[in-house]
Amino acid sequence: MEKKGQNRNMMRYASLATQWMAMMLVGVWAGYKLDKKLNWRLPLFLILFPLISLALSLWQLIRELNKPKE
Numbered sequence: 001m002e003k004k005g006q007n008r009n010m011m012r013y014a015s016l017a018t019q020w021m022a023m024m025l026v027g028v029w030a031g032y033k034l035d036k037k038l039n040w041r042l043p044l045f046l047i048l049f050p051l052i053s054l055a056l057s058l059w060q061l062i063r064e065l066n067k068p069k070e
Contacts, residue, residue, distance in 0.1 A: 020061070026053065027053035030049050034049075
């Protein structure tokens with residue numbers, strides 16, 4: 001029974017890590033594309049979008065970790 005709970009936790013954290021990486025990659029990609037389209041010297045969106053996605057993913061992580069275990 002304990003092994004099943006460990007596997008569930010491991011899959012839960014792996015899922016959160018995958019979501020975090022996907023959000024960061026989308027933020028970097030969208031920022032790069034927008035900066036390239038606007039042709040600005042300062043890569044503002046390349047800096048801003050990953051920071052926003054990091055804040056959102058940390059908020060989601062805190063919310064997920066505060067859920068009661070089933």
